[in-house]
Amino acid sequence: MAAPVIRIDSADDPRVAAFRDIRERDLTGRQGRFVAEGTVVLRMLAAHHGGRQGFRAESILLLENRVAGVEDILAAFPDDVPVHVVSQAVMDGIAGFHMHRGVLALGQRIPPRDLAAEIEALPERALAVVAAGISNHDNMGSIFRNAAAFGVSLVVLDETACDPLYRKALRVSVGSVLSVPYARGGSTAECLERLQERGFAVWGLSPAGSAEISKVEISARMALVLGTEGEGLPEAILGRFRTARIAQNPGLDSLNVATASGIALYQIATRGGFIDG
Amino acid sequence: MAAPVIRIDSADDPRVAAFRDIRERDLTGRQGRFVAEGTVVLRMLAAHHGGRQGFRAESILLLENRVAGVEDILAAFPDDVPVHVVSQAVMDGIAGFHMHRGVLALGQRIPPRDLAAEIEALPERALAVVAAGISNHDNMGSIFRNAAAFGVSLVVLDETACDPLYRKALRVSVGSVLSVPYARGGSTAECLERLQERGFAVWGLSPAGSAEISKVEISARMALVLGTEGEGLPEAILGRFRTARIAQNPGLDSLNVATASGIALYQIATRGGFIDG
Structure with a gap:
């Protein structure tokens, strides 16, 4: 009323x-x-x-x-x-x-969600996205929009990622920031360790990734890690976790992170059955 | 010099x-x-x-x-x-x-390119994108960026699509408007007929499409048709040509056209071998 x-x-x-x-x-x-x-x-x-x-x-x-x-x-x-x-x-x-x-x-x-508690609450089969240092609000909004489309259960923000509730991010997400659960952790490495401890297979997305995204091994719990558009994920992260790439013509700027996240999530969600209905 | x-x-x-x-x-x-x-x-x-x-x-x-x-x-x-x-x-x-x-x-x-001549000049194996009524410059730029990444030989603009050389479209495309050949035709239907006459399998991308994008039949000449974000492709087009959809959670706004084009082009390009090297 x-x-x-x-x-x-x-x-x-x-x-x-x-x-x-x-x-x-x-x-x-x-x-x-x-x-x-x-x-x-x-x-x-x-x-x-x-x-x-x-x-x-x-x-x-x-x-x-x-x-x-x-x-x-x-x-x-x-x-x-x-x-x-x-x-x-x-x-x-x-x-x-x-x-x-x-x-x-x-x-x-209110209140802000606690990352450990949010991870604890996830179902046995779950797809998570980690926004590692994503600082562009359009990209953040697009990541949430794609997360909603492809059955993501949790978006993890590291300590440097921008606020998804910022006006423009919320608008670009078509409101998905309000529907897709998210929580903020510490450094990227800490966030990934926490996911890995709870049985998540962690995959960093990078133009230099070692497995083609359409061929990554699907687990019941998958975490896709997205870095910033210019820099990408730090070497220290790429060296410690498994990495995936998206095949594309050589010699170009890499894909926009919103598009790359859409392609990767579509692949994982359809292959892993993370989409409802 | x-x-x-x-x-x-x-x-x-x-x-x-x-x-x-x-x-x-x-x-x-x-x-x-x-x-x-x-x-x-x-x-x-x-x-x-x-x-x-x-x-x-x-x-x-x-x-x-x-x-x-x-x-x-x-x-x-x-x-x-x-x-x-x-x-x-x-x-x-x-x-x-x-x-x-x-x-x-x-x-x-100078001069503007002629659509018929551009189609004539395409190789035997070719991937084309048709931007049907795309009016948002960010989306147009993103479509070109994705086209460059996934080996598109020609972007076809119908008579209502916006100008890819507009400052913002060019910037969002990371300059791909200058590298990916494009030409403008008449109505959407006329553009598609011209492609079909030259042996292109025409696939309209739509949330209501009949084939899942990962399962469309791959031909040597493929044309992917993208409509505007709000309206999508007109019924008259969807009724006359084959259509493909991207699996996603039900009950949401459809994907952004830039993301959708990335997902669809990745699928077609990797399955059809349209990416170099």
């Missing part, structure tokens, strides 16, 4: 203060609090509000001409989540720039 | 007039003339300047602190391509905004 819609006529109204200067807030990196943009992400927030991962919607802000189009989504939020409606001028005043997106929500994720 | 470097001290200097207001020029959609940004794309322009596809560099503009890093690339251009060097202030004045990229070139592609 959704809350009644609250009309806001001033950008200075304290009820929408949390939405002010969204773009600058992004830069401050507030772990755990996030901005959900657009209908697709709002729908995912409604679906996962109050769920196991601890996401909660705090407040919703809509451009007046967008209300009718999202009524079914609003109905899925409990009535303690306020819904504010504004004109374009007030929206622009709140955002601090011309905001062409008319569907926004603020959310929180 | 590169031209000697020309120092430019005013944003109004007529020798750099063609670089003025780059961002607005982008919007005018000048087919055939393009802006190459960044070291990676500049290197590709040097490699393909004067080649079969008809690309030519017109002029280069560098931030003063970037010259040393690209000297080997400059040496690959003939000396009738002028190289201009500016301070950050002059660069910003030319661009009309703060330009953090310090490596720019203007290029031309």
